[in-house]
Amino acid sequence: MSDLGIGRQRQAEVYIGVLSGGRRGVPIDPSGLERAARKRMSPEAFAYIVGGAGLEETMRSNRDAFDRRRIVPRVLRDVSTRDTSVELFGRRLPGPFLLAPIGVLEMAHREADLAVARAAAAKDVPMIFSNQASVPMERCAEAMGAAPRWFQLYWSTSNELVESLVGRAEACGCEAIVVTLDTTLLGWRVRDLDLAYLPFLRGKGIAQYTSDPVFRRLVEQQDDEPAQRSRPTLAGLSALFQLTRAYPGSFRANIRSPRPRAAVRRFLEIYSRPSLTWEDLPFLRERTKLPILLKGVLHPEDARRAVGGGIDGLVVSNHGGRQIDGEVATLDALPAIVHAVDGQVPILLDSGVRGGADAFKAVALGARAVLIGRPYAFGLAVAGERGVRDVLENFLADFDLTMGLAGCASIDEISHESLAAGA
Numbered sequence: 001m002s003d004l005g006i007g008r009q010r011q012a013e014v015y016i017g018v019l020s021g022g023r024r025g026v027p028i029d030p031s032g033l034e035r036a037a038r039k040r041m042s043p044e045a046f047a048y049i050v051g052g053a054g055l056e057e058t059m060r061s062n063r064d065a066f067d068r069r070r071i072v073p074r075v076l077r078d079v080s081t082r083d084t085s086v087e088l089f090g091r092r093l094p095g096p097f098l099l100a101p102i103g104v105l106e107m108a109h110r111e112a113d114l115a116v117a118r119a120a121a122a123k124d125v126p127m128i129f130s131n132q133a134s135v136p137m138e139r140c141a142e143a144m145g146a147a148p149r150w151f152q153l154y155w156s157t158s159n160e161l162v163e164s165l166v167g168r169a170e171a172c173g174c175e176a177i178v179v180t181l182d183t184t185l186l187g188w189r190v191r192d193l194d195l196a197y198l199p200f201l202r203g204k205g206i207a208q209y210t211s212d213p214v215f216r217r218l219v220e221q222q223d224d225e226p227a228q229r230s231r232p233t234l235a236g237l238s239a240l241f242q243l244t245r246a247y248p249g250s251f252r253a254n255i256r257s258p259r260p261r262a263a264v265r266r267f268l269e270i271y272s273r274p275s276l277t278w279e280d281l282p283f284l285r286e287r288t289k290l291p292i293l294l295k296g297v298l299h300p301e302d303a304r305r306a307v308g309g310g311i312d313g314l315v316v317s318n319h320g321g322r323q324i325d326g327e328v329a330t331l332d333a334l335p336a337i338v339h340a341v342d343g344q345v346p347i348l349l350d351s352g353v354r355g356g357a358d359a360f361k362a363v364a365l366g367a368r369a370v371l372i373g374r375p376y377a378f379g380l381a382v383a384g385e386r387g388v389r390d391v392l393e394n395f396l397a398d399f400d401l402t403m404g405l406a407g408c409a410s411i412d413e414i415s416h417e418s419l420a421a422g423a
């Protein structure tokens, strides 16, 4: 760490760097960043990333929960040197941040997950590879050197595929498996429904599948597609064109082959398992030595049961409000979960985190770290790898300054006493 600390260093880069002709980064204000990203994306891509379920009340509650908590600073404490680092599963991270798994990043930028992987590695912030990524995990891992990465799993109806994905994650150096439990069914996403747009139908966001030997075998075993009776519409042809382009291999070969359409059909059949129960978890436990975290836990009873069943960590998440409208805000759910888990495993939180002060509040209420979601996807849309790096640097800097100004020289000094009582 330099003498200035990451916060002052970043301020200097921005204020002084720009005066001396340096480049301007992506907008720092979260709404400005979102607006800039909107200009770079198709209406469908922007709607897919920004949107939530139903009336998007959960998204508002996530923000409202952060707004209701207030930081009470302590003064006259020496905060000239600050240590923002945290330990997580044996790794020391530069700050309490990870990159949330976000699928279909090719809608934000053509380099998609690869650009994010490079930016994450440059900052040593763990990236959680999405099961719905646009780039196979092995390619991202290769771009990351020894930098930390995890893998997020959607539990397929095929346990053989689950095993294959987890085996690949281990082989390419992922250090934890995050099982997302809140998306066994896709939420009622009004913006996407109104545009009749689901990226997977166009072959986007299925790279972890099309690169998987088990999945490919399942596609080959599938019966041929029933003959099309109706005339294709313009929208249908456009979807077919996009699918043919997105599918691995040459466009010429793909346009003649039934394989891309068969892969999408197979994907839709097997990508998630609504029948998943607690009884399924031992299957995963027996197949990996990596830490397993459950993402989407919001009830303290579920948290207790997970820990009792040998789960190594939890992500308190409502998927950024994309699944249930009117769902409890994650920051509101956090204290009861922290109480139930009683320090046995680390608890992470996401959904609505938009700045360093949000991370500070989550840590004050007992989270070990937070996941950054949409903001890095917007950074990616605006300026690719550089944009994601800017977003990460801004989060780290903002957190460092907030922590110091609150009178804390390290994460250990942040506690519930750092917040106003009764909020």
Ligand SMILES: Cc1cc2nc3c(=O)[nH]c(=O)nc-3n(C[C@H](O)[C@H](O)[C@H](O)COP(=O)(O)O)c2cc1C
Pocket: 048, 049, 050, 100, 101, 102, 103, 104, 130, 131, 132, 133, 152, 180, 295, 317, 318, 319, 320, 321, 322, 350, 351, 352, 353, 371, 372, 373, 374, 375
């Ligand atoms: C466009 C988009 C795609 C996402 N894809 C996934 C995914 O593939 N797997 C997953 O576990 N969560 C996924 N999420 C949820 C994020 O991991 C995270 O929980 C959420 O973005 C946090 O909310 P926030 O973006 O409002 O901060 C996705 C979120 C967005 C916005």
